[in-house]
Amino acid sequence: MSLTIKVQFISPTHLNFRNKPSCFFTAYDSRIRPKPIYHSNPLTTTSHKPRRMQGPVRSPSVIKSSLIEPDGGVVVDLVVPESERGAKTVEAESLPKVRLTKIDVEWVHVICEGWASPLKGFMREDEYLQSLHFNSLRMKDGSFVNMSLPIVLAIDDATKENIGSSSNVGLVGPDGDLIAILSSIEIYKHNKEERIARTWGTTAPGLPYVEEVIASAGNWLIGGDLEVLKPIKYNDGLDHYRLSPKQLRKEFDRRNADAVFAFQLRNPVHNGHALLMNDTRRRLLEMGFKNPILLLHPLGGFTKADDVPLDVRMEQHSKVLEDGVLDPETTIVSIFPSPMHYAGPTEVQWHAKARINAGANFYIVGRDPAGMGHPTEKRDLYDPDHGKKVLSMAPGLEKLNILPFRVAAYDTVAKKMAFFDPSRAKDFLFISGTKMRTYARTGENPPDGFMCPGGWKVLVKYYESLQAEEATKQAAVVSS
Amino acid sequence: MSLTIKVQFISPTHLNFRNKPSCFFTAYDSRIRPKPIYHSNPLTTTSHKPRRMQGPVRSPSVIKSSLIEPDGGVVVDLVVPESERGAKTVEAESLPKVRLTKIDVEWVHVICEGWASPLKGFMREDEYLQSLHFNSLRMKDGSFVNMSLPIVLAIDDATKENIGSSSNVGLVGPDGDLIAILSSIEIYKHNKEERIARTWGTTAPGLPYVEEVIASAGNWLIGGDLEVLKPIKYNDGLDHYRLSPKQLRKEFDRRNADAVFAFQLRNPVHNGHALLMNDTRRRLLEMGFKNPILLLHPLGGFTKADDVPLDVRMEQHSKVLEDGVLDPETTIVSIFPSPMHYAGPTEVQWHAKARINAGANFYIVGRDPAGMGHPTEKRDLYDPDHGKKVLSMAPGLEKLNILPFRVAAYDTVAKKMAFFDPSRAKDFLFISGTKMRTYARTGENPPDGFMCPGGWKVLVKYYESLQAEEATKQAAVVSS
Numbered sequence: 009m010s011l012t013i014k015v016q017f018i019s020p021t022h023l024n025f026r027n028k029p030s031c032f033f034t035a036y037d038s039r040i041r042p043k044p045i046y047h048s049n050p051l052t053t054t055s056h057k058p059r060r061m062q063g064p065v066r067s068p069s070v071i072k073s074s075l076i077e078p079d080g081g082v083v084v085d086l087v088v089p090e091s092e093r094g095a096k097t098v099e100a101e102s103l104p105k106v107r108l109t110k111i112d113v114e115w116v117h118v119i120c121e122g123w124a125s126p127l128k129g130f131m132r133e134d135e136y137l138q139s140l141h142f143n144s145l146r147m148k149d150g151s152f153v154n155m156s157l158p159i160v161l162a163i164d165d166a167t168k169e170n171i172g173s174s175s176n177v178g179l180v181g182p183d184g185d186l187i188a189i190l191s192s193i194e195i196y197k198h199n200k201e202e203r204i205a206r207t208w209g210t211t212a213p214g215l216p217y218v219e220e221v222i223a224s225a226g227n228w229l230i231g232g233d234l235e236v237l238k239p240i241k242y243n244d245g246l247d248h249y250r251l252s253p254k255q256l257r258k259e260f261d262r263r264n265a266d267a268v269f270a271f272q273l274r275n276p277v278h279n280g281h282a283l284l285m286n287d288t289r290r291r292l293l294e295m296g297f298k299n300p301i302l303l304l305h306p307l308g309g310f311t312k313a314d315d316v317p318l319d320v321r322m323e324q325h326s327k328v329l330e331d332g333v334l335d336p337e338t339t340i341v342s343i344f345p346s347p348m349h350y351a352g353p354t355e356v357q358w359h360a361k362a363r364i365n366a367g368a369n370f371y372i373v374g375r376d377p378a379g380m381g382h383p384t385e386k387r388d389l390y391d392p393d394h395g396k397k398v399l400s401m402a403p404g405l406e407k408l409n410i411l412p413f414r415v416a417a418y419d420t421v422a423k424k425m426a427f428f429d430p431s432r433a434k435d436f437l438f439i440s441g442t443k444m445r446t447y448a449r450t451g452e453n454p455p456d457g458f459m460c461p462g463g464w465k466v467l468v469k470y471y472e473s474l475q476a477e478e479a480t481k482q483a484a485v486v487s488s
Numbered sequence: 489m490s491l492t493i494k495v496q497f498i499s500p501t502h503l504n505f506r507n508k509p510s511c512f513f514t515a516y517d518s519r520i521r522p523k524p525i526y527h528s529n530p531l532t533t534t535s536h537k538p539r540r541m542q543g544p545v546r547s548p549s550v551i552k553s554s555l556i557e558p559d560g561g562v563v564v565d566l567v568v569p570e571s572e573r574g575a576k577t578v579e580a581e582s583l584p585k586v587r588l589t590k591i592d593v594e595w596v597h598v599i600c601e602g603w604a605s606p607l608k609g610f611m612r613e614d615e616y617l618q619s620l621h622f623n624s625l626r627m628k629d630g631s632f633v634n635m636s637l638p639i640v641l642a643i644d645d646a647t648k649e650n651i652g653s654s655s656n657v658g659l660v661g662p663d664g665d666l667i668a669i670l671s672s673i674e675i676y677k678h679n680k681e682e683r684i685a686r687t688w689g690t691t692a693p694g695l696p697y698v699e700e701v702i703a704s705a706g707n708w709l710i711g712g713d714l715e716v717l718k719p720i721k722y723n724d725g726l727d728h729y730r731l732s733p734k735q736l737r738k739e740f741d742r743r744n745a746d747a748v749f750a751f752q753l754r755n756p757v758h759n760g761h762a763l764l765m766n767d768t769r770r771r772l773l774e775m776g777f778k779n780p781i782l783l784l785h786p787l788g789g790f791t792k793a794d795d796v797p798l799d800v801r802m803e804q805h806s807k808v809l810e811d812g813v814l815d816p817e818t819t820i821v822s823i824f825p826s827p828m829h830y831a832g833p834t835e836v837q838w839h840a841k842a843r844i845n846a847g848a849n850f851y852i853v854g855r856d857p858a859g860m861g862h863p864t865e866k867r868d869l870y871d872p873d874h875g876k877k878v879l880s881m882a883p884g885l886e887k888l889n890i891l892p893f894r895v896a897a898y899d900t901v902a903k904k905m906a907f908f909d910p911s912r913a914k915d916f917l918f919i920s921g922t923k924m925r926t927y928a929r930t931g932e933n934p935p936d937g938f939m940c941p942g943g944w945k946v947l948v949k950y951y952e953s954l955q956a957e958e959a960t961k962q963a964a965v966v967s968s
Binding site: 133134137138141142143144146150152156197199201202205206208209210211212353354390391394397398401402403406 | 613614617618621622623624626630632636677679681682685686688689690691692833834870871874877878881882883886
């Protein structure tokens with residue numbers, strides 16, 4: 009596979025990819041592929057007509073960034089400008105208050121930085137219903153943007169009563185600090201059963217986000233326009249990793265990226281992941297891109313209890329870059345502030361859509377993305393193939409190029425992680441998350457070449473600390 | 489409210505309705521209304537540019553029909569032409585067989601006549617997933633058609649094994665008669681829990697369609713292209729009421745309809761319904777339409793046990809026309825062959841979409857369409873307002889004009905059914921289905937003017953027969 013196409017000041021989304029390798033596909037099934045949709049590059053042209061490629065063109069001497077257009081055309085930014093903060097804070101103080109949970113604040117963060125563009129606040133009922141039934145929102149011009157998860161704020165009866173007929177409210181963080189204003193509000197019923205069934209495709213007990221967030225939430229949802237009084241910070245030593253979509257776009261621009269490929273993860277990076285990411289870059293170069301940049305984008309919001317915590321993951325990721333497994337020159341590591349739903353095919357759309365807003369035009373999708381085991385039955389909650397199928401057909405994701413994950417496993421002959429070759433299946437060892445945890449817990453080393461040594465040490469340290477913690481707890485139970 | 493617009497050879501869908509009465513709205517929320525979409529009239533013009541209204545035009549001397557375009561541009565017709573039936577039957581006989589239930593046959597009927605156009609068979613997995621997640625299917629040109637219910641055929645393990653690697657199967661009715669061929673088949677997993685959760689927004693036990701159809705269905709779905717060996721007939725004395733979308737379009741054409749407004753129902757027609765239908769016609773005339781035709785369109789497939797059976801309803805409806813409550817000249821009574829899901833906002837989209845294919849460009853939607861009580865909780869399963877909200881925002885229904893149902897009740901002062909006037913709420917009596925059944929059972933007459941006497945007699949006779957049946961059963965229990 010070698011393409012001679014040269015790209016010059018042309019957005020990668022203009023590529024037709026008719027000769028793309030079989031592992032690449034755009035957000036359509038081949039049987040239902042519409043005419044290619046061309047998007048103008050807001051950074052290099054004001055025309056809406058793309059420049060078509062007229063055969064090979066000369067290699068450009070200067071690569072210029074040409075980022076994918078955000079949903080709705082503009083990255084939403086809802087942080088009040090510094091000059092207006094004083095007045096807005098006074099206004100917020102005078103309003104009825106809504107108390108937020110830690111996860112509500114994560115959503116405030118997500119919305120205010122424009123990850124959910126064009127959404128400008130917590131969903132009103134029209135948006136909620138469209139998200140729930142259609143996984144998309146209709147824009148004024150009749151087009152659709154993807155919006156698969158309801159991004160909503162729940163309140164209880166007492167809060168609703170306290171709001172009364174006020175059309176604006178102040179949002180207060182878990183520590184009592186005034187965070188934001190929600191204006192032109194709409195309060196509507198929170199039918200939890202229906203929300204859960206339509207979002208997760210099950211109502212079985214034990215869904216992590218449901219248990220953590222929805223079960224105890226109030227019976228009302230409150231939507232409105234959000235204004236955040238100052239940028240959301242966590243003061244956990246990781247804020248420098250939390251780049252907004254605007255900041256990421258600026259950085260891609262600064263690096264003259266002509267393709268951005270995003271890798272969503274909530275687990276440590278092993279050499280199989282690295283192989284995949286490096287291989288993707290190689291293929292993008294082969295396709296004619298001159299400067300593809302990897303967005304290594306771990307999810308930073310709520311995750312379930314047995315996932316590796318964010319700080320450990322960030323330390324592990326930085327070791328992976330230090331050890332040279334991924335190239336720091338062509339990789340940006342940043343935190344995606346969204347909480348995790350574990351809602352499989354519904355959620356993977358959100359993960360992809362948010363990365364469009366951050367400037368990514370290629371999205372790597374794996375087996376069973378955002379999936380988990382069924383909470384009450386011995387099976388995967390979702391068909392492992394549905395995630396990429398649903399993603400490839402989702403309304404509003406047409407401009408995104410979907411890159412299906414190639415399965416990597418430990419090749420016991422080559423003694424390294426390699427793409428699985430079914431013709432010699434017996435040579436490959438699949439190391440699951442559970443298996444990895446067992447290695448780390450027992451102090452046993454995984455096969456050589458599974459993960460870079462620096463990264464592995466971080467995990468061993470974490471699991472040792474967990475064991476120590478458990479031992480202390482057990483001792484406390486015994487002595488009490 | 490009086491509009492002076494005169495319509496001449498212009499499709500009603502070309503009307504902008506900016507001056508429409510507040511009870512009319514097109515399939516958009518006002519806040520998200522896109523540019524109006526114009527559809528050419530396949531019957532009167534080949535141009536795709538509509539003729540715009542240039543101020544009042546002269547009243548036409550001849551009204552010409554101008555029906556809404558079916559989804560996908562053509563009404564699907566999958567009945568094998570008579571000349572090919574012999575050969576096709578021989579072919580079908582040689583294939584592995586799939587045995588259909590009564591309700592599967594109803595779906596074969598629905599698909600083969602084009603109610604679900606552009607669907608050409610039971611859904612393959614791509615279509616199933618789009619229906620489940622997006623309530624719509626993407627067409628080759630990138631546009632969407634609405635498709636909110638999964639129209640699928642389930643098979644069990646033994647049938648799957650028997651099919652083996654055959655790419656075509658024969659479909660056999662419950663009585664063993666060969667009905668159809670399904671070709672280029674695809675077999676995929678039937679995750680019942682996910683299907684139920686995403687279709688109904690609940691997995692509570694007691695959903696009629698789930699209990700009747702899904703609970704006992706196999707663990708696989710089989711999709712493919714359908715060819716039906718001969719038109720589906722029920723031989724129940726009602727087949728003459730079962731007009732296909734093509735036949736209905738021909739009839740609307742013959743009557744020179746310039747607007748077709750559809751009324752979906754699965755209950756007897758009382759004078760409140762009649763008031764609404766007659767009032768809708770009056771409003772359409774006021775808007776400038778010259779010959780609006782009512783499609784009174786009772787659902788004829790599976791309904792739950794306590795709904796009034798189809799034959800009784802059809803007899804009642806014909807009395808309503810005989811008694812002159814509805815005008816036979818401007819009304820077509822026909823049976824919609826679909827089974828009922830009772831899936832509220834998800835199903836009402838199907839009800840509306842199917843009527844587009846039959847030529848209706850106006851659709852009347854009531855409170856809680858296709859809704860029912862929650863099977864295990866004391867509340868409506870769906871928010872009664874969600875049906876019309878979801879319908880008004882649904883992808884693929886942009887060309888349909890949605891007419892929200894005005895609430896009619898018995899006006900005890902005027903002694904007739906009238907639109908509810910909240911300023912004198914105490915004068916109105918709401919007669920529920922349960923109340924109506926109680927009247928009929930006890931032999932008590934409902935208030936004068938609630939239903940035409942001929943129609944009421946049909947119901948009384950039905951409920952008396954039910955009581956007689958119950959008495960016989962009880963006597964049998966006692967004597968045994």
